[in-house]
Amino acid sequence: MGWKEELASLTQNRNTPSKLRFDEPLSKYNYFGIGGNAAAYFEVSTTDELAHVARLKKRRSVPVAIIGRGSNLLVSDAGYPGIVIRLSGDFNRLEFDRNRVEVGAGVSLPRLSKIAASHGLSGVEFALGIPGSVGGALIMNAGAWGSSFGDLVERVQVMTDKGEFVNLSHDDAQFSYRHSGLRSYFCVTGATLTLTHGDAGEVENLMQDLYNQKITSQPFAEENAGCMFKNPSGHSAGKLIDECGLKGHRIGGAEVSKIHGNFILNLNSATAHDVLSLVRHIQDHVKRERGVDLEMEVQLLGF
Ligand SMILES: Cc1cc2nc3c(=O)[nH]c(=O)nc-3n(C[C@H](O)[C@H](O)[C@H](O)COP(=O)(O)OP(=O)(O)OC[C@H]3O[C@@H](n4cnc5c(N)ncnc54)[C@H](O)[C@@H]3O)c2cc1C
Structure with missing residues (x-):
């Protein structure tokens, strides 16, 4: 029995709300709306199932990645060759x-x-x-x-x-x-x-105030993964990108937000390759003009 059959046996004929899909598009599970397919996508709802996958990973050397809501994630155009896990049920x-x-x-x-x-x-x-x-x-x-x-x-x-x-x-x-x-x-x-x-x-008022300030200063309408870069010590990444004149710069379907320089938007069916090319362009520009290294905050999956 291969690892896929072993994984399938975890949910077959069992009364579990967990969802298991093979060759599943990961673009559905991240805020960029980008990425190829996962060999297996498993929405795990019990601790037993999760423990089983942990042991499967170790025993069969299958790659396993845990994702959350995919709001800080860039998934490769080639997808992921193993099991992508998302937590539900008991973990809620x-x-x-x-x-x-x-x-x-x-x-x-x-x-x-x-x-x-x-x-x-x-x-x-x-x-x-x-x-x-x-x-x-x-x-x-x-x-x-x-x-x-x-x-x-x-x-x-x-x-x-x-x-x-x-x-x-x-x-x-x-x-x-x-x-x-x-x-x-x-x-x-x-x-x-x-x-x-x-x-x-x-508490409610403070929560709403902070939310309102956020949605007026950051892009919310287009697909993005939050801040692309960490703020380097003593600097704001968004300000550095803005000062280098990069707001609105576009590669393929990916664009630096005109509202906030630290956000990259998927404006027009961007690929992960477009986003990463824009990331490298920004990093080179900021290093050359301001002497500062920008480190990605967004996490890569499947590269
Ligand atoms: C519009 C927008 C606004 C945002 N604003 C902010 C902000 O103000 N501040 C901020 O810090 N971030 C912000 N973010 C980024 C993001 O929401 C946060 O980093 C968030 O904590 C990521 O959670 P996630 O569940 O989406 O993780 P994912 O993006 O799914 O994953 C992030 C990383 O965590 C790992 N991971 C996730 N869950 C688990 C788990 N259970 N066990 C092990 N590994 C795990 C993944 O493998 C990946 O490496 C924003 C994003 C967007 C789209």
Whole structure:
């Protein structure tokens, strides 16, 4: 039996809401709307299934990639030769105990922000305008307006490549600017967050204010993956790109946003190749004119 048959046997004749598809277009699962097919796409809804895939990966050396909402992802035009996993079901849990929140890695950040606000809990207001999942936010240490997701974390739950759960402390997770040490595990499965009691109306107002400021200063209408580059120490990547006159620059179907220089838009059926060519063009230009290296924030899959 090949790995595909073994994977298929996980869902066949079982009463599971998990979805398994072979040769599935990944463009459907990322905000750029770009990318070739995955050999297998598996929306995993139980911890047993996830543990099985972890062991399959190790035993058969099948490439496995975990994705969240695909909001910080550029997928290769050639797609991905292994299994792409997205978390659902068991991984969408969201439980409140006073100011503590147990949250699964599959929960979307906007949902977490809204429900926290309705409980009068403050801390995650900044995340209403970040269209990722908790898993992606933990891996990337997503943030805005001076707040980062890692700041809220008390513990992180991960799965190892043996399919075993491990609970990590905040310090074990090694959060830094748009980075964590969590990539060394097979999958991030959830976290315990500590929020602060506040007034529900005030929390709601702050959350909406931050959201409104975001949608008026960043492009939301066109397909994109958020900020393309990390801000180099002491600089704003968007400002550097703007000062180099690159706003509106276009390669193939990809364009540097005219609203915010750090966003690349898929305006007209852009390929991953178009986006990466534009990335290299921007990096060369900014290095030559300003002497600054721009490091990509958007993560690559299948390259
Ligand atoms: C319009 C827009 C606005 C944005 N604004 C912001 C912002 O203000 N601040 C900010 O920080 N980001 C922003 N982003 C980027 C993005 O939303 C965040 O980085 C988000 O945290 C990514 O989450 P995701 O679930 O989409 O992860 P994905 O993009 O799916 O994945 C990102 C990386 O995390 C890995 N990963 C995801 N889930 C798991 C998991 N459970 N276990 C292991 N690895 C995993 C993936 O393999 C990949 O390497 C924005 C994006 C868009 C499109």
